[in-house]
Amino acid sequence: MALINENAARRSGPAVREIYDALRHRILTADLMPGTGMSEVPYSEQFGVSRTPVREVFRRLADEGLLRIVPQVGTFVAPIQLRAVYDSQFVRETLECRTVTLAAANAGGRARDDLEDFLTLQRRAIRDSDLQRFFDADDKMHTYLIGVAGYPSIWELIQGVKAQLDRVRYLSLESGDWLNRIFEQHELIVKRVIEGDATGAETAMREHLQSVFLTIERLANNKPELFEGSLGPHVSNASKS
Amino acid sequence: MALINENAARRSGPAVREIYDALRHRILTADLMPGTGMSEVPYSEQFGVSRTPVREVFRRLADEGLLRIVPQVGTFVAPIQLRAVYDSQFVRETLECRTVTLAAANAGGRARDDLEDFLTLQRRAIRDSDLQRFFDADDKMHTYLIGVAGYPSIWELIQGVKAQLDRVRYLSLESGDWLNRIFEQHELIVKRVIEGDATGAETAMREHLQSVFLTIERLANNKPELFEGSLGPHVSNASKS
DNA sequence: GTCTCTCCTCTTGTATACTAGTAACCAAGA
DNA sequence: TCTTGGTTACTAGTATACAAGAGGAGAGAC
Structure with a gap:
């Protein structure tokens, strides 16, 4: 793996x-x-x-x-399996919320500068309407935060899981205003990490990741032909052996 | 992946x-x-x-x-990379602690019966000193709990990550008393899941998984030739770009 | 004795030929 | 018209042959 x-x-x-x-x-x-x-x-x-x-x-x-x-x-x-998308989201959210908590505890002065640099990159990408560059800077920032938490290599794992989420993200072809909202969420995360506010950083990260997830559900409703499997939330499955 | x-x-x-x-x-x-x-x-x-x-x-x-x-x-x-082992442990612990919390919230009467069956299987394996059977029942129980939480497929991911931990576990060839301790931890987890005590279940799970981790550090100290990389804990690494 | 160069062997990387299983199509018959 | 049988075309799975690079052994020079 x-x-x-x-x-x-x-x-x-x-x-x-x-x-x-x-x-x-x-x-x-x-x-x-x-x-x-x-x-x-x-x-x-x-x-x-x-x-x-x-x-x-x-x-x-x-x-x-x-x-x-x-x-x-x-x-x-x-096909995009909704089940897989839900599971991927769960894994990513769980791991990144935990790591951003640690990052907030670890972040030093250097991290502050680096994180602000990432925000600058993103701001420019938005200004130039360069979606690909924004996504790249987005990924780099998430990678960096995981590194600050002390577990840089698990980004590889998240990367794999994230593939399912990215497929949907590209399919939904979002633009303009949506980018700004993501960016504001990034700003909030960075702010709280720098402040050392672990709980606040976790909350901000969770909201951030879940908002991306909303995109997915919207697309699944609009273009069900691209998907496989039901949309319903997971049900407790206590009948398996 | x-x-x-x-x-x-x-x-x-x-x-x-x-x-x-x-x-x-x-x-x-x-x-x-x-x-x-x-x-x-x-x-x-x-x-x-x-x-x-x-x-x-x-x-x-x-x-x-x-x-x-x-x-x-x-x-x-x-070679067994200590860094990879630490990271694997982190991923497993993070994911399973979260899922067991959900499992405690979801578990119904059927889950209660199933979980007790798993414990019985383990008890018999210990009685027969059948290490392999115990490990199998152990895995099955963890799988089951993740299923109850509603995310059965992430066991595949944990399975992959767990390979690094299992290598160490087999190398350290533990026996007897150690098995009983693991079993008691399992009992505690099951008890709290059945009671619906989410926080308690998470705590029990964390202690359980971390106790396996102690094994790793012992082996790393005893047979360093099998390992690669330093033993030290992760340090905050805010210098990467 | 020691260093260096050459060659040989072993490895994985790649290309191609062959096997076997699936599915779709078409024709013959009811 | 529908069903059924066989034929054909295409697929991935496997075997084998060839290419290219790394590394060690041995011979030769110093």
Whole structure:
């Protein structure tokens, strides 16, 4: 699994790494829509390599829940499973709320400067309406906070889980005002971390992450064809053995 | 990563699945010690298959942090990285403490019966000194509690993270009295979940998981040659960009 | 004795050929 | 018209062959 080791596919040959990054990005940004057929041969031709590295990439993306490999039939872009999205949100929220608490306890003067730099980056990205750059700066800030908490490597794990959330985020194509609201939430988080207000930071982080989650539920209601599984909240399931 | 989709290697051909299970178990139980060389050819002969499925298994285990693939050189059983162990513990503790809180809120009459069944299984395993059976029942109970909380699929994620902890657990070869202590902790958790005492259940779970952690530090002190990286606790790292 | 260069062997990375299973299509019959 | 049978095309799974790099052993020079 992704924790522990540096980056997932980055250890392999250059072909694998490149193809992995490209395909993952195309899936997350919904350039490849859920359900799209993905058989190995066309992509090996497209990237100018043999089936082997493409196959390795497919396998890895399937492990991440982004592809679905059906033996002897084909490989398809996985539908967005609402259950998986809910679970991913739960994991991310639980871990990041805990780490931001620790971050607030740990943050020193240097962290203050660094965090303000991240906010500046985001402010500029909004000014230039550069969504990708904003998302990058967003990710970097979350990564940084987890590092300040003392557990930098778990960002890798969150990254994997977050893939499901990002897919929805890109699909919902949000703009303008929404970015400002996210940014204000970031400001509040940073403020409380710098102040050392652990409880307040946790609250701010939870509200932040949950507001992103609202986007998801809105999309699930508007475009149910992209999803698989019911929308209902989890029910206590005490009947399993 | 591993969340979202059912089991990791279970989707592949029978060869891959079988080899994956076998090798993973051998690594976790320290039958294959950290540092052992693992080149592809001998194992393909041993399992009577070609390099391809073995290679796929190696890559998957490398993703889990159990193998380390060095291109053009060889593949080795990964050393136990203390940092990774600490991080794994953090993730598991954070997630399971949260889920047990929810479980305590959700648990109904059926859960009560099921949980008591799990305890009975464990009691018998201890009576028979059957370590493997105890570990299995242990895992099943944790899985069940996460299911009651409403997020059954995140057990997959914890499972992956837990691999690092399990390696240490098997290496330290604990016995007798230790099992009883674990069992008592389980009893306390179950008791509080059934009572609906969310806070109490969380506390019990945290103490339970952290006690496993003590084992780790003991082993790290006794057999440092199996480990890689320093033993010190995490330090706030606010210097990263 | 020691250092260096070369070559050989072993490793993983990649390409290609072969196997086997699925599904869709089409035709023949009721 | 519907059903059923077989044929065909396509898929992923596996085996094997080849390429490229790392590392160690051994020979030679100093």
